[in-house]
Amino acid sequence: MQDPIHIATKIRNRLLSKLANLKMGDFSIDMKDLVELIEAKSKIEHNLIKSDLNPKDRQNFASCLRISSELVLDLLNRNENAKGTYVYLTLLNLIISGFINKLSTIEDRLYHIWTVVFVCRLWFSWIHYFHVTNSNKNTISNNNNNNSQTPKKTKQRNFITKPAFWCIEINAHTLVYIILLVIKKRLPIDALNTFGFNSQICENTFRIARSLSGAFSSITNFSVKSFMKRCEKISIANSIKSRGSQTGQYSFQFPQHHKNDKEAYDYSINNIKELNLTENDIEKIINRAFESAKHYVAMVNMTQLLKSKNIYSLPELSQFIKTILSISSSKIVYYTGDDDSNYDSDDDEFEDDDDGLAAFDDEDQMLSNTFDEDEEEEDNITANYLSNVSRQNFKGCRIFDKIDPQQINKYFRISVDSSVKYIHKQLAC
Incomplete structure (x- = not known):
């Protein structure tokens, strides 16, 4: 499973990118909608700050929370010209709710993440058949020798990056697979805590393990065996902490920083003890997510083109995406350029990758283009x-x-x- 926090920052960075020209139906997805919101409204109404729109701060997850908050979404929804930005930031909000928010139930996680999957699939399919005119503002200049690539590059910039799209697909299918394994008693119920599937948890565990060396010890490193023993101690300590709020004669109270106390998660109150989902329930939730995705698609007027191409039902859409992604992902991309230590891998991935553009052409054309x-x-x-x-x-x-x-x-x-x-x-x- 891919790091959900990194997926959220990828979605935010794509919105703030100068190279991207995100378009969803009849509406553009533009950072200017948020800029106008900051300038026209009081901070009390949206809780945004100008640094939230700084593209250089690429790992600002707090900005992801603010720009996709319910306050901002409500204000954008009132603006008829900002429907594209509203739907896009709603996807970011659903990603956070589906994987990062600790209070979301398993049903909500499944519903939210598959809503994002289906909206992205419908959006991807719409761009595939969308006709790009030469009047687009991101059209490449005539100095380019390969002018036939202009529509392809324009379509690529109208959508999120390939890695972000694939990460969303991978995480959604992984979540379903984990739920099925828990139902069959092959995984413990704790495996459903997807908010722990990120690199920050691993880094924090390693820092805590090093801190167990003691204040007067000069040995900072340890063996794998020693690390496993320390992890057992950390697990016991966390178990005691999580039950610290329970009333009892032998309850433990640990001192805690006031900032961490605000985000403390009480496992004893909302602890998952048993999963009552069945495979039939999962299918119903996914079908309900598809209907929700069609609602967002209709908001930006993408429905007509999708219906005309017969990719507006769940089986047809799934088969279409499977065919496109299987052909696109079969290509091998080699990076033979000079190593640039300042290059950020999240910076508009595959912007100059012509092979990746073939995913937006006809299936026969894609095969011929490759060779x-x-x-x-x-x-x-x-x-x-x-x-x-x-x-x-x-x-x-x-x-x-x-x-x-x-x-x-x-x-x-x-x-x-x-x-x-x-x-x-x-x-x-």
Whole structure:
């Protein structure tokens, strides 16, 4: 399961990106709607601050909570021109409710996350068939040699990033799988606490384990065996803390910082003791989530195009997305550029990846584009002629007469004594 907090920040960063031009139906998804809200309304009404819209602060999860709060969503819903931004931030709110909010029930988690999945699928399908005109503001200039890629790049910028889309799909299916394992008694009921599935919990556990060394110990590191023993102590301490509010003769009271006390979660009050869901109940919840997704889609006027393409029902939509994603994910992307330590992997992923754009074309066109691009790239590589090389056996070196066409991006094509060979790029460095 992917880190839910990172998914939330990816959704926020896409909204604040200068390269993205998010569009949902007849409405644009724009940060300006939030800027106008901050300037026109009092902070008491929306609780937003200008730093919430700072694109440089990419891991600001507190900003995700504020821009997707019920106060902001209510104000955006009143603005007829901000319906796209309203639906988009509603998805962010549902992601937080479905995976991060500790008070959400299992039924609510399942309903919220699958609503997000179906809205993204319908949105993805709508962009697939949406006709892009050259008047779009993000159209690439005529200086680009490959003008045929302009509609593809424009469509790519109208949607969330591929990693974010895949993470949402992975988490939704993983949640269903975990619930099924709990129903079959193969996993404990505690496995449903999805709010603990993030890197922050792991980092905090490691910090606490190191703090158990004692104030006067100079040994900060420990073995795996020692770490497991410390985790047992941490588990016992957390169990006692969670029951500290219970009244009893032998109850323990631990001192706690006032900031942590505000976000304390009382497991003794709302503890999950038994899961009463069945597979039939899961199907009903998912079907109800699909109906909710169609409501959001109708708000931004995407219904007509989806109905005309016969992808407005659940079976047709699922089959369409399965076909598109299976073809798109079968491609191999190689990063052979220079290593830039300042590069942020979350910064508009795949903005310049032409292979990823094929997901928005027809299925036959996608297959042909994959091979055409490989052939064009192979033809554009100039073979270096090495006339002073008399060696014919290159055993021990990564020089081959033939290579897998899918591995073409890893090799240079050279000419040795009138014969064409392929040398690995790492060997050529």
